[in-house]
Amino acid sequence: MIIAERKPLNEIMDMLKGVSRLLVLGCRGCVAICSAGGDKEVEILASAIRLGCKKQGMGMEIDTDTYIRQCDPEYIEPLKERGRQYDAVLSMACGVGVNFIADLCPGVRVLPGLNTSFYGANLSSGEWKEMCAGCGACVLHLTGGLCPVARCAKRLSNGPCGGSVGGRCEIDPNVSCVWFAIHSKMQQMNRADDLMEIMPIRDWRTAGHGGPRSRRREDLLS
Amino acid sequence: MSNRITAFCCNYTLSASEAALKKEGLIPEGVTLRPLPCTGRLEIKDLLNAFVEGAEAVVVVGCEKDACHNLKGSVRAEKRVKHVKGMLKELGMSPDLIEMHFAPRKASEPLIRAVEEMSQRLKG
Numbered sequence: 587m588i589i590a591e592r593k594p595l596n597e598i599m600d601m602l603k604g605v606s607r608l609l610v611l612g613c614r615g616c617v618a619i620c621s622a623g624g625d626k627e628v629e630i631l632a633s634a635i636r637l638g639c640k641k642q643g644m645g646m647e648i649d650t651d652t653y654i655r656q657c658d659p660e661y662i663e664p665l666k667e668r669g670r671q672y673d674a675v676l677s678m679a680c681g682v683g684v685n686f687i688a689d690l691c692p693g694v695r696v697l698p699g700l701n702t703s704f705y706g707a708n709l710s711s712g713e714w715k716e717m718c719a720g721c722g723a724c725v726l727h728l729t730g731g732l733c734p735v736a737r738c739a740k741r742l743s744n745g746p747c748g749g750s751v752g753g754r755c756e757i758d759p760n761v762s763c764v765w766f767a768i769h770s771k772m773q774q775m776n777r778a779d780d781l782m783e784i785m786p787i788r789d790w791r792t793a794g795h796g797g798p799r800s801r802r803r804e805d806l807l808s
Numbered sequence: 809m810s811n812r813i814t815a816f817c818c819n820y821t822l823s824a825s826e827a828a829l830k831k832e833g834l835i836p837e838g839v840t841l842r843p844l845p846c847t848g849r850l851e852i853k854d855l856l857n858a859f860v861e862g863a864e865a866v867v868v869v870g871c872e873k874d875a876c877h878n879l880k881g882s883v884r885a886e887k888r889v890k891h892v893k894g895m896l897k898e899l900g901m902s903p904d905l906i907e908m909h910f911a912p913r914k915a916s917e918p919l920i921r922a923v924e925e926m927s928q929r930l931k932g
Contacts (some may be wrong), residue, residue: 595898626851633856638899640860 587616587707588680589714590623590700592631598676599638601697605646605673608635610699611665612652613679620714622700623678625652631678631699656683662690669694705736722792722799728785730771735793737764743785810836811930814863815923816854816885818847820877821869821911822919834920836927847871848881855892855906865930866892866906867922873910882910904929 592598602608610632618624632650639646649672653661656679665687669675674695677684681702688696704716719736725743726733735741739757745765749756753766772778792799815835824832826841835841840863844850847870858866868889870882886908893903907926911918 595895596900599899626853629853630851630856633853633860634895634899636860637856637901641899641901 587619587705588682589620589703589706589716590617590680591703592622592627592678593699593701595634595638598631598635598699599642602635602644602646602674602676607672608646608648609669609672609675610635610648610650611656611675611677611679612650613654613656613677613683614652615655615657615679617678617680617700618652620706620708621712623680628652628678631676635676655679657686659686659690662687665694666691669696719793721788721790722794723789725785728780729768730775730777732764732768732771734764734768737762743788810838811927812838812840812862812864813867813923813926813930814840814842814858814861814865815867815869815919816842816844816847816850816858817869817911817919818844818871818877818881820846820871820913821915823914823916829916829920834916835923839923846876846878846881847885848876848878848883850885850888852888852891852895855888856895859905864905865926867909867919867926868907869909869911869919869922871910872912875913877913882908 610628612618612623612625612628614624621627628650632648635646635648655661656677665675669691670693674697675687676697676699677687678699680700681698684696684698687694705718705720706714706716709715716736718733721735734743734745738745739755739761740747742765746763750763750766753763755761755763769778769781772781822843829835829841830837847868850868855866868885870885871877873883876882889906889908892906896905897903907922909918909922
């Protein structure tokens, strides 16, 4: 899922200067699951903004709501009209939701309440880790299911590098070397020899280096 | 006029009502006591809303860590208080305006001390 975290409150308060009517809008998708932008976090942020306003002597009327998803047009349809009632809509969705509102709701000023961080997994309550970089050219079948793009600091295709020591990455001893883990995993599966084959130079265009990405499936288009 | 302090506590750490404590002069008039079934029920927004509603400071008094009636309620409350301290800092406020305390069952003294300590902090 997409992992995000709330922006610092001082940054949010700066964004809201001059705003008298605000809608704090959550999303029940990924950001609700990672406890960044669901119903609960919307109420917390609204309370924090009220407190910030009180401290700064700002008057602000704040409404709250949470949509099922901010990345599907049917769910943000009501915002096209409703959003105009506010000086700003503070979206607590990932950047996709903010962009989508900006694209589809003319006349609505949308602001980001979160920093979108990465695609990750929930390791335990309150702990997330990047597992995928969304590079568009998956090589997990060659690497024992472990991603060298997302989980190697150098994004090496043929690792490990010389900085791998005792299964740890040179950037931080708390970070595992994914290439060490790939090798161990392939050994467990008696497939270590597969790693002798040199992976070709990657084509990074699928990772967004060729401009914004999009996808169309003819069988689903209306 | 005493400072406005909101004191959250659980049913297990409170042995007298707000009115009784005030009548005995054990807590100042400005203190609002908000008993809960368990401090673990306190949400971050409840703590923030106490400030929004006028509290100058907030104290939370829960069961002793290893003796919480609901096992981990007071530990959860402690984590939320810590989180709110961070939010206060982000808003340019002092993190010392909120504090967590742990108290044995049915002992009012720690609550009274917590309120007194916070009152002194506000005056200082």
